[in-house]
Amino acid sequence: MLGMTGYSFKENYLSEVYFSTEVKSVNHRFLDINVAMPYFLNSLELKVRDYIKKRLCRGKVDVSIHIKVKEGGCAVNVDLNAAKQYYDALTSVISTLNIKDEVKLFHLTKFDDIFIVDKKRDYSEYWDDIERSLDYNIAQILEMKRAEGDRTKKDLFNIIDSIRDDIKTIKEKTPELERYLYDTIKNKIQEMLGDKVDEVRILNEVGALVSRSCINEEIERLQIHIDQFISISNEDFEVGKRLDFICQEMHREINTIGSKIFDAVLTGNVISIKNSIEKIREQIRNIE
Numbered sequence: 338m339l340g341m342t343g344y345s346f347k348e349n350y351l352s353e354v355y356f357s358t359e360v361k362s363v364n365h366r367f368l369d370i371n372v373a374m375p376y377f378l379n380s381l382e383l384k385v386r387d388y389i390k391k392r393l394c395r396g397k398v399d400v401s402i403h404i405k406v407k408e409g410g411c412a413v414n415v416d417l418n419a420a421k422q423y424y425d426a427l428t429s430v431i432s433t434l435n436i437k438d439e440v441k442l443f444h445l446t447k448f449d450d451i452f453i454v455d456k457k458r459d460y461s462e463y464w465d466d467i468e469r470s471l472d473y474n475i476a477q478i479l480e481m482k483r484a485e486g487d488r489t490k491k492d493l494f495n496i497i498d499s500i501r502d503d504i505k506t507i508k509e510k511t512p513e514l515e516r517y518l519y520d521t522i523k524n525k526i527q528e529m530l531g532d533k534v535d536e537v538r539i540l541n542e543v544g545a546l547v548s549r550s551c552i553n554e555e556i557e558r559l560q561i562h563i564d565q566f567i568s569i570s571n572e573d574f575e576v577g578k579r580l581d582f583i584c585q586e587m588h589r590e591i592n593t594i595g596s597k598i599f600d601a602v603l604t605g606n607v608i609s610i611k612n613s614i615e616k617i618r619e620q621i622r623n624i625e
Contacts, residue, residue, distance in 0.1 A: 338576055339625040340485025341365070341396035343478030347470045351463070356404040358467065360389075360474040362482075364623055365397035374402040380461055388468065392475050394575045395625040402467060414453045423448055482625065489620055490570055496620075497563060500613045503606040507594070508556060510603055552594045559590040577624035584618050 343362045349355070370389050372382050381402075389398055427440045445451055566583045569576050591614065595607040 338486035338490045338570055339479070339482040339573065340489060340623055341482065341625050342485055342623070343481040345474035345477035347473050349466060349470050351466065354404055354406055354463065356402065356463070356467065356470070358470040358474055359399075359401040359403075360471065360478060361399045362393065362396045362478055365395065366622075368393060368395050369397045370400065371398070372400045372402075375404055378402060378404065381464055381467065384464060385467075385471070388471055392479075393625070395577055400471075404463075416451055416453065419448070420445055420451045423451065486624065489623060493570060493617055493620055494567070496613050496616050497566065500563065500610050503610045503613075504556060504559060506606050507552070507598075507603055511552060511556075514598070514603070552597050555590045555594045555597075559587060559594070562587045562590065575625065577621050580621045580624065581618065584614055584621070588614050 341362055341364045344360070346357065346359045348357045368390065370386050372385050374382065374385075385400055385402070389400060423445055424440050427444060430436070431438055431440065562583050566580060566587075569579050569583065588611070591607060591610045595604065595611075598604055598607060
């Protein structure tokens, strides 16, 4: 069982390039990947997304990659033709408007198309280094996810123990309730009809009514779901959605049990189980 929360940051220094990778994961119903990187790394975005999809199954995952080129890592070119045209145009404005000024170098630096920074390096060649850095990030995040998952599993098993206690109470009381129901219905029929109805027929009719109120099957299925829940919880990956489905089935069974039980004390146990299932569903929202 893994949680969905984790964070990792790593800096890397190569011969001419410094780069860092940062990965953050938080709770989300599905796997939602956001990648932030410089425009000249756009060709690597699909690789980053595929990498994350292979290692994480659920959660909102933010991946940031930053690269800084050291001195000598880029070339600066000057478009002298464009510079001359800008110079002539500014000189014309000064002359025409009779401005007491002259064209200086800092005026020309305002125009981006004069000085062209050419980052010639093919940054896709650094994918192997970036992948190793992401390996470090994911390893740290998985460690955090396991720790969170272990804590959550402990809480879930405590809740399951509480549900089992309530089921045990219901099971122990069920024969007594069935007997009470049987005797009550039988006595009421005899009070209304006296000796006019055959005893065997009364017993058959009362037995049928009691049978419709039997909850043994529902309790058995509820216990099966609990065993499935425990089994899935002990797995490592992609358990959250399956546990949520098991909770839906558990909720269906306890609703049926609640509709058949008329004893006030056991109704309290039914409500307790429903509350426990809701607590479980809240917890598994944090599970991958």
